[in-house]
Structure formats: structure tokens, C-alpha cells
Amino acid sequence: MAAIVLETAEGGGPAYFAVTASLSYACCMQGTSQGALHDALTRAFRQLTATFTTRSEVDPQALRRPDYALLAAVERHGSVRPSDLAAADGHDLSTVSRRVASLEGRGWVVRERDPDDGRACRVALTDEGTTRLTTERAARAAIVTEVLVSWSEDDVRTLTDLLERMSDDVAASRPLTTHLERSSA
Template identity: 45%
Template structure:
């Protein structure tokens, strides 16, 4: 059996059997395809929320809905981007009437962000449309396969969270 060099996420390269290495390469390739499709879908979902919404802002809007009330510094850390980048996107979301801000009672210099009612309604419509698309896409699969896919993705996401680089991909 031949061996290939594979670099684990942390530490020194280790020797891995070639067949095993190929499996990891296949996962890396398929995740790349999935991530590209995900970005395209997020851009499309963003346009469904509001025609003027930038492609990257959809994920930000989703996160604000999940973590509200959220501080911009926490959002910047979550997405692994600078505060200036987040501030620009938040300004657009606020101008579109999708989010609102209120002073943070614990820090007078900061603001807490939350979806407006309009933002919540638009986001829910877009998410509902996306869920229907996933149902149509996976509707031919047995339910247990869909559940297994959800479990494996959750497991992968939890692992990526512990590695600290989930938002860098």
C-alpha cells in the first residue's frame, strides 16, 4: 500500500494510506462544490429578501435573526471579518429597513441589532422558499437518508466550530 502526505488541520504532516487520503480529497472537493452552490443560493435568497441586498448580507441577516440582540463586534468575530466590513453591511441592512439598532444597556458606546418586523417577514419568506427547494431536491431520498445527511452535516459543523476555522472557508 502506498502512502501520501496529508497535513492535518493542526500539527505536523502525517503519513496516511493513499486510499484514505483519496477519501479526504473527495470530501474536500465535494465540500468545495457545496460551498460554491451555497454562496450562489445565499445570493439568490438575498435578492428574494430585498432586490438591493448584497449577496454576503443574507448570511448576516440570518445570523442577526438567530443571535438577536447582537452586537456588531460579535458579528464581525463570528464571520471572521473586520468591524469596518460589518459596519458597511449593517448600514445597508438598516437603510433597507431590515434591521434596527438600540443602545446596549451594558455599554453606552455599542448598539444591539435585531431584525425589524419587515426584516423578519422577508427573511421568513425567503427561508420558507429555500426549505421548499431543499424538500423538492431531496424529496426522492428516503427520509432516513435525509436525516443522516442532516446529522452528518451537524457533526461536521460542530467539529469545524471546535477547530475555529468554520467561518474562514
């Protein structure tokens, strides 16, 4: 469905809050319908995050939010440097490095020497990491499917298309500070 957006929100980190802050600014500048959109998105993301968090607390097989977010990012980017993961998600390199070490200890990722720079490493999913991510994604998709069971296929497709479009537009937009600087000039 809307895996891109759910993964972004799932990280709960700076990327999610940048989206929220950008939406807040846009809503204030453009009127009440965007304000209602911001509120609805925030509420939906919080509800889904709470549902996924509760699942990880009661199901020992469930991935915790940070683990899911990092595994999904490694899958999305392929073999990737930890510094690139940190930059893409707006996290500190030391935080990403600790998370990578934790996932590596569980056998879900492996660090490989960077062929372009022998001093650096790249992170890649292992087969077990891919399996864990696929299993978790299916469990989360089942939750979303259950929530949307009364929706028509057209409504689900429309929501998915719009969320993917919005996610792409947010990713392509300039940082919030640039919007603020431009509007005050």
C-alpha cells in the same frame, strides 16, 4: 434541513474558507476518502451558492447572499454588537457596519443602545427583517427540497445530522494555523 451549514457557506467569507482550508489540510493528512469528502462539500457549496445567487439576480424579492448571511447571524445571536458579528463571521468591522447600515435603511434591523455600555450599540431584527429572513429561508429550503426530492427521509435526516455534527466540530476546532503549527512540531 442543514440550515447551519448553508448559512455558513452562504456568507462566502472567511468562515467558509476556513472550513474549506481546514478540510483541505485534514484531507491531505488523512487520505483520499477525506479528499473526496472535501471535493464533494466544495462542489455542493459552490452549486448551492450559485443557485441562490442566480435566484437573487432574477427575483427582486430574493435576498442577496451578504444580506441573508447577516440577517441570519443577527437572528442566531439575538441582539448583538456589530463587533461580535464581525468576530463571529471573520469579517472586518467596517464591512459589517456598512452592511448593518444598509439593512437598517431597509428597515430590516434596528440599532439599539447597548444597556451594558452606553457608547456601544446592538443590532436586532425588526419584524420586517424577521419576515424577510423567514421568507428567504423558506425559498431556499424549497430549492434544497427540490434537489433532494428523490432522497428517502432517512437519507435526508442522516445528511442533516452529519452536516450539523460537522459544523459543530468545525466551530469547536482550533484555527488552521494551530493545526499546522502542531503538526510541524
